[in-house]
Amino acid sequence: MKLITKNWGEIDPLNIKAYQNKSGYLALKKVLREMSPTDVIEEIKKSGLQGRGGAGCPVFLKWEAATAEKLQDKYYIVNLDESEPGTFKDRAIVDNNPHLIVEGMTIGAYAIGAKKGIIYINGHYVKQAEILRLVLEQAAEKEFIGKSIMGSAFDFEITVFSGAGAYICGEETALINSLEGKRGEPRLRPPYPAKEGLFGKPTVINNAETVANIPFIINRGAKCFNNIGSQKSPGTKLFCITGSVKNPGVHEAPLGTTPQELIFNSVYGGGLREGKDFLFAQIGGSSGRLINRSKLDYPLVFGDQDLPIGSGAIFVADTLCDIKEHLLSWAGFFHRESCGKCVPCREGTYRLWEIAKRLKNKDLRPRDSENIEDILWVLERSTFCPLGKFAATAWRDALAMFKDKIFK
Amino acid sequence: MGIQKILLAYEPVKINILPVLKEIKKIKEYIEREDLIELAKYFDLSVEELFSLASFFDELKTKPENKIIIRVCSGNACTNEGAALVRRQIELLLGIEQGNDAHPKFKLETMSCLGLCDCGPIVMVNDQIFERVLPSDVDDILSSYIK
Numbered sequence: 302m303k304l305i306t307k308n309w310g311e312i313d314p315l316n317i318k319a320y321q322n323k324s325g326y327l328a329l330k331k332v333l334r335e336m337s338p339t340d341v342i343e344e345i346k347k348s349g350l351q352g353r354g355g356a357g358c359p360v361f362l363k364w365e366a367a368t369a370e371k372l373q374d375k376y377y378i379v380n381l382d383e384s385e386p387g388t389f390k391d392r393a394i395v396d397n398n399p400h401l402i403v404e405g406m407t408i409g410a411y412a413i414g415a416k417k418g419i420i421y422i423n424g425h426y427v428k429q430a431e432i433l434r435l436v437l438e439q440a441a442e443k444e445f446i447g448k449s450i451m452g453s454a455f456d457f458e459i460t461v462f463s464g465a466g467a468y469i470c471g472e473e474t475a476l477i478n479s480l481e482g483k484r485g486e487p488r489l490r491p492p493y494p495a496k497e498g499l500f501g502k503p504t505v506i507n508n509a510e511t512v513a514n515i516p517f518i519i520n521r522g523a524k525c526f527n528n529i530g531s532q533k534s535p536g537t538k539l540f541c542i543t544g545s546v547k548n549p550g551v552h553e554a555p556l557g558t559t560p561q562e563l564i565f566n567s568v569y570g571g572g573l574r575e576g577k578d579f580l581f582a583q584i585g586g587s588s589g590r591l592i593n594r595s596k597l598d599y600p601l602v603f604g605d606q607d608l609p610i611g612s613g614a615i616f617v618a619d620t621l622c623d624i625k626e627h628l629l630s631w632a633g634f635f636h637r638e639s640c641g642k643c644v645p646c647r648e649g650t651y652r653l654w655e656i657a658k659r660l661k662n663k664d665l666r667p668r669d670s671e672n673i674e675d676i677l678w679v680l681e682r683s684t685f686c687p688l689g690k691f692a693a694t695a696w697r698d699a700l701a702m703f704k705d706k707i708f709k
Numbered sequence: 710m711g712i713q714k715i716l717l718a719y720e721p722v723k724i725n726i727l728p729v730l731k732e733i734k735k736i737k738e739y740i741e742r743e744d745l746i747e748l749a750k751y752f753d754l755s756v757e758e759l760f761s762l763a764s765f766f767d768e769l770k771t772k773p774e775n776k777i778i779i780r781v782c783s784g785n786a787c788t789n790e791g792a793a794l795v796r797r798q799i800e801l802l803l804g805i806e807q808g809n810d811a812h813p814k815f816k817l818e819t820m821s822c823l824g825l826c827d828c829g830p831i832v833m834v835n836d837q838i839f840e841r842v843l844p845s846d847v848d849d850i851l852s853s854y855i856k
Contacts, residue, residue, distance in 0.1 A: 386784035389824035424731075424768050425823045462724075465731060466767030468821055482726030482752070484765045500723070541826065543786035549827040587785060614826075616785045623793075630788045633819055640765075 302529055304517045304537050305510065306553040309397040315432065317439040320400040326445050328519035332408050333453045336519075341412040342368065345515070347523035349535045354380060354471070354508035355585070355611045357534065357603030363505050366495035367413045370503035377415035377457075378499070378506045379406050381422040381429075382476060384468045385586035386634060387614035390539035391509040393551040395429040398513075399436045403459065405515035407446055410457045413505050418446075418459040420509075421476055424466045433461050468638035472686055473506040475640070486642040487686040510539055531557030534603040538610070540569070544582075544617035547571035556610075560584065561597040564617055577619035581702065585611020587634050588691030591698035624703050625661050628696065632657035635692035646689035649680045653692065660707065670708060673700070711736050712744050721751050726762065730769055739770040767821065776812070777854050780820035780833040787829035791844070795830050798844040802851060815854075 312319035346361035474488035498504025548571040636654035680693040719725040828840040
């Protein structure tokens with residue numbers, strides 16, 4: 302079942318006509334001609350669409366909260382600051398069908414009554430930012446964005462904003478801070494951005510993949526979308542499968558698909574490369590949990606506390622891998638990307654990284670293994686934002702699974 | 710001096726601060742103190758606030774960087790494809806060490822994920838990106854930089 306990747310490779314991503322020929326911008330037309338903003342929110346609510354960025358909370362909640370605000374100036378932001386290691390699904394959407402994001406975004410803005418839209422794109426995605434600017438120009442020419450869209454009373458302008466290379470800016474309040482010209486540090490919630498976001502105005506921030514689902518829901522109806530995937534979390538998900546698999550890349554699969562299927566089915570990952578044996582998989586990028594063979598048939602859905610789906614990245618490691626190298630990779634990543642706002646995360650990730658280096662160089666100090674426990678405990682319980690907690694996740698699982706190998 | 714020219718294109722509103730800093734980074738290699746003072750006046754902020762912003766982001770630099778910066782991705786996907794061996798090869802070839810500033814010409818750093826995980830290991834030399842790098846490619850990649 303393909304919703305987002307349907308026309309990939311068949312249409313020219315930079316040609317708005319090609320997109321229109323595949324019923325592009327018909328959903329927007331339908332929304333503007335036949336539906337009130339409340340209808341749109343109701344439709345999305347019925348569809349059960351959940352945020353694709355990681356947390357997986359129902360999309361309509363943010364929308365309703367923003368609609369309830371009386372302030373006129375509202376912002377609609379699409380989060381394309383994808384920097385979770387192992388994740389490149391949003392980049393793939395821009396590369397293959399960028400108009401999908403523009404259309405979905407405009408519908409979302411209509412629903413909440415926003416006049417200004419921003420696409421916040423990862424600073425490394427230089428080419429993709431150019432693509433987006435180009436397709437926005439095309440859309441403006443055809444009056445799909447801009448003043449009085451398609452003859453209606455709805456105005457919506459979109460600008461592209463490039464980040465400057467900080468992982469933490471994917472967190473929505475940190476993203477808002479960096480747009481306001483402040484350090485990209487997360488804010489305390491509440492107030493939630495839907496109430497008080499960019500420049501104190503009600504702001505809705507949705508992931509690019511979330512937005513790309515909207516045209517399908519409007520065109521085919523909430524019920525059709527709701528029937529896809531699992532009952533708890535409907536729809537499809539873009540999975541980025543990397544590591545020792547035969548076909549690494551972006552694969553779209555219904556939610557509720559198991560890692561077993563995603564890694565070994567020839568439609569998706571295609572199994573491990575020759576001469577390699579499965580050791581573990583990490584679900585959801587560097588901040589995700591590790592699973593071994595016994596958990597491979599666990600369905601991946603949003604809202605599952607045991608095995609969060611995260612960004613949908615699946616990293617597959619084989620039996621030849623050096624687990625210490627991966628421990629260093631995780632610790633190094635979170636050490637570098639910790640924003641420094643709170644002490645537990647800033648110091649915890651730093652010390653974890655130091656221990657990881659000593660592990661790698663085989664000069665572990667006597668107290669280190671005890672200290673690891675303490676550091677993980679603090680990271681899990683006392684950091685300001687989830688980044689600190691994420692830093693401990695993979696380490697915790699790796700220690701449980703490969704203790705002998707690590708301290709050998 | 711070109712900073713005035715950049716400011717002409719941007720209104721003095723807060724949302725433009727980061728784009729302006731990025732523009733300055735494009736024409737100069739780093740953001741000087743004088744630039745920050747001028748920007749502070751333009752955006753009606755304190756220099757401290759601007760400095761805390763400019764020093765926060767990976768892409769912006771507030772100190773001169775005369776060295777050639779080599780970055781090896783340390784994400785799991787790249788690690789799985791042998792990024793550590795590539796890094797080791799670079800260290801051996803140039804006689805440098807990751808995180809150690811001692812070499813007069815080169816600097817080896819890790820970097821955040823570029824989202825090119827299906828083409829790893831990724832190596833970046835200054836702004837140039839190399840994909841699917843093997844330890845045996847290191848000589849070729851760096852030969853044009855070693856004079």
